Amino acid sequence: MIHGAGGHNRGMAFISAQSPPSMIELQQWVLDSPGQLRILRASLHKAITGEVLAENAPLDEVPEKMVLVATELATNALRHGLPPTIVRLGRAGDRFVLDVLDHSPEAAPQFSEGRPLGQGGLGLQLAKKFALEIGWYVEAEVKHVWAEFPISG
Structure with missing residues (x-):
């Protein structure tokens, strides 16, 4: 769930500080550089669907949206955190969970x-x-x- 935080910089919203539901880890990727993001995209899509991600695939379906979000969150972690960045794919009931780890715990994630x-x-x-x-x-x-x-779109 996303919660706004009053009293902070105008236009900034902070995501809530909470753990996801308990998940069964399906796969994990360890990234040390942005050059590995292409491998992450292809491998994550295949882990979710069993199929290779087509070049310029439309964002109509959940797997493609997950791949896009995972890539962007991993990019943030690589840019702002300390390596390695770890991307985990898990399952919690009828949901997939993407969990992106970085080694800069002092910086709360935020978006504008x-x-x-x-x-x-x-x-x-x-x-x-x-x-x-x-x-x-x-x-x-x-x-x-x-x-x-x-899990299904």
Whole structure:
């Protein structure tokens, strides 16, 4: 669930500090550089659907939206966190859970509604738009930003 936080910078909204439901981990990727994002996209899509992600695939379906959100959240973690960035795909009942970890627990994730494209914050904006729920938490000096999606579109 996304909650606004009153008393903060105008136009800023913060995602809630909460853990996702308990999940069974299906797969995980460890990223050290932005060059590995292409591998993440293809491998995550295949893990979700069993099929290869087509070049320029439309964003009509849940798997493509999940791949986009995972890529954007991983980009944020690589840009603003300390390596490695870890992307986990899990399942909690009838939902997929994306969990993106970075090693900068002191910085709370935030997004600015209405921020122009190209000026950062796209990952959280897309997660808010496409996911059922999003949140974040810190555990053992690692920050987790997560998003839940329905298993079927």
